[in-house]
Amino acid sequence: MSKGVLMVNLGSPDSTDPKDVKRYLGEFLMDERVIDVPYWARTLLVKGIILNTRPKKSAEAYQKIWWEEGSPLIVLSERLQEGIDDNTSVPIALAMRYGTPNIKQGLQALHDQGVDEVLLFPLYPQFAMATTETILVLAEELRNEHFPDMKFTTVPPFYNHPDYIRTLGNSIAETLKDVDYEHLLFSYHGVPERHIRKSDVTKSHCKIDGSCCQTPSTAHQFCYRHQCFETTRLTAEYLGLKPNTYSVSFQSRLGFDPWLKPYTDRTIERFGKQGMKKLAIVTPAFVSDCLETLEEIAMEGEEIFHEVGGKEFKVVPCLNDRDEWVKVLSRWIDEWAHQTPVEA
Template structure:
């Protein structure tokens, strides 16, 4: 029997330091997030980052700003997505988070209890990255081998350039921009260290991050986050007919002390008013569900910074969330896989 496991990032149980700390520990101690040797990672995370109460309180305050009555926005929106997809497919669909709850083990157990032996493992990330897609695939395989050896996985590859996804994303952005006469549209993607790009380069030589490698055909592109982000942007603006001078792309959420993908969202946003950009719209296509990075970092902090530097109007376009067209795309992919040996995407 076939089934589906949708997997998103995760969230603390509550916006309090006591719940944020263990969540951050699980997240930051992941070797695919902070990719340094274990002892150094433990020293950095548990010896420095998580020992300072102000850091925990700051993170908790950020979550508190975006928390809904129903709970974490990411969890609530993911559950809505799951429920709507389940209504459109015949096979069992379970929801899991890479960090926090519901866990990947719990999601697989839910499917196993329903007799599922073939699982479509579906990371809810359009673009491939070590710290998102890869860590989900690795964790799920560890759990499968340990707890569910009878199960067989089919992994859904990055869907950053799939026509039906691009169509749904473009339509969602168009709807989100309705009534807002923007001067500029910014595509802000989650940042990652540049070394992650080189580590995922299957050719071991193509990815130089030199301005040309992302537009030069290569097998490396199947796992290159940077290329996939730029390709998503290119396809969306092509779909919407946005002129080159009206949009740009940046990367957010970097950590200090390391070289991350640039240009940086905060730097670019702060500089835009001085360049005559007074009405700014921002979309965040690295996420399919709104979360801390979109609701607090962009819709709140970036907005405050933009206005403090002379900007007049700022509009954060919602993620796909439980958009009807997007639900339809997911259901179609799942239903096609249900009648084939490989996923439709």
């Protein structure tokens, strides 16, 4: 069989035009694994309310971070793909779960090169319904409908893989080498609490309290919250961080349902009000810088911190196309291509 890799990231509007943003948001928010309510309720919420109010505001946010080459997330993903392509022996295609290039186009590009065994590579360290799961479900639907002779293998969540922890740790250490900071905040993308419970294969373990994420369970295989805390614990251990000098928060909540806490914006505000003057922040749920890191954290987060008395606010870039990261992913792919297990 001929092997190839499909790397999949979140996606981006084609431009900062509100029409393109509206189309992108519509595809994203109508996904039943993003807003997991009955179709009629999701349609009412998304098409009846959100898409009539949010695209203009989101377009303005994208305009703040847009590059000459296009969307930062797309450009950085393409650079990562090119770097891996130069370091591996198998075809590499890139797709986005929402927007373009889409997953069907990515699979078609591999199919056209004679590939019939595909390594699906969701570019998310931690598993979540709204990220990894939705990619795998759609890819399987497309395979059944358009590429029935293709075989899929999936890269598992790599939140605790030693190579990932080392690369993340090194990127933090390098960025903060000459930075005097009081606290390092690990900010992860938030999800509704009900997503954690829905992903609980035991149907009883996830209480979202102070202990369930630290108590061993098969539920952790699909528990986004546990995996975020574990990424933080392992990275702090790698960096030798002292207790109380780092913490976890969750950003980008939507709507009024309970989402994972503590919330990043309120945490930043609380730190400033408590007298903290120098804060550093890293976003390990993302491997590519995007709207949520470049605008929500690096711009809005810094503004919040300064408004409540904070002075210095340092954001650690995502791994992006960092040379060490390119080499790690290239090695994982070559190991798969030569039948060596990828798992941690």
